[in-house]
Amino acid sequence: MKHPTLKYLFLFLFLGCFLMSVQAQQPETIRVRKESNLVKAYFDVTELKLLPIDRFGNPQDNRIMGFKLYVKNKRETKEFESFSSALTPEMLTYLNALKDAAKIFFTNIMVEEDESRLIKLPDVIEVWFPNPNSHQKTKKHK
Secondary structure, eight states: OOOHHHHHHHHHHHHHHHHHHHHHTSOOOOOOOOOOSEEEEEEETTTTEEEEEETTSOBOOOOEEEEEEEEEOSSOEEEEEESSSBOOHHHHHHHHHOSSOEEEEEEEEEEEOTTSOEEEEOOEEEEEOOOGGGGOOOOOOO
C-alpha cells in the first residue's frame, strides 16, 4: 500500500523544481553606464584654472565643480580647496609668496557631465615657478 503523503511530497518537490527553473529564466535588469568622453584635466597657467580634456586632447566646456590643491615645498605641504575651476585668492596669495619652485597637486577633481552627473578625473601634478620679479627688493634713490 502506497502512502498518500509520499505522493504529496513528490508533487511538492516537482512544483518546487519547476518554480525555481521558471524564476531562473527571468531576465535581470542590466544597467549600462555611458562611457565618459572626459579623461583628464590640465592646469592652464595663463588663466590659473583647471580645464577638462576629452579623450582626443581637446579642451571641453564642462564645468569643474571643485578640487583640492596641495602645495609641497621644502618646508611644508599646504592644503587648499576650491569649489570652481579657478585658483582661489587664498591659493594665489600663498603661491605668489613662494620664493622657490614647488610641486602642486590637484586632487578630487569633480566635473559635471552632460546629464548633470559628477565624475572624478585623475589627479594633476604640476610645478609652480614663482615670478622672479615679485621678490626683488626695490632700492631707494635719494
